[in-house]
Amino acid sequence: DAGVIQSPRHEVTEMGQEVTLRCKPISGHNSLFWYRQTMMRGLELLIYFNNNVPIDDSGMPEDRFSAKMPNASFSTLKIQPSEPRDSAVYFCASSSTGGSGNTIYFGEGSWLTVV
């Protein structure tokens, strides 16, 4: 079975440019999460969706960040404009609904470098 698929795997962009990260969750999973991983702050939950609806976006750092989930098989995380401090690994993850004990499955991550 295909896992969580993220693209691009690596992105290098200049400060001020728009960055769009994409995610395809595991088929049948109803919850989708975007995490950011940095050396300084570890793993942070940015936003999570349940049945395509954003449930908690309190982790989104500022208005430059936005996330959408137009359907059950696709989500995007957009940064506009990007800044060097946005450099991090961004993970998308998904799980089936039915309780908070469900396993969350992670993608391989999108490694973003903003120069």
Place this chain on the structure above:
Amino acid sequence: AQSVTQLDSQVPVFEEAPVELRCNYSSSVSVYLFWYVQYPNQGLQLLLKYLSGSTLVKGINGFEAEFNKSQTSFHLRKPSVHISDTAEYFCAVSEMDSGSRLTFGEGTQLTVNP
């Protein structure tokens, strides 16, 4: 709100030695507990989880963890490690009815030396 503390940022051990990675959590409600492993340049993979029942949980790759409610701990153990166990290990907590949302600890880098 819940929180997780991993007491050791780095743990170096020799191959075939036992290892324990420590994790303490804080929450005002009942929780589920998880250990994830991250190999270099990869995403996180579930090692094991505690939902209910027996406090000793066995996971993949020979790892096990014990839930101790009185000490609010969920330490990860392996009796004999291999070079291939070198990775970063994350403890995580999810409050019941939180909709699968996980809060992660800072991570522990386990390095197994020959």
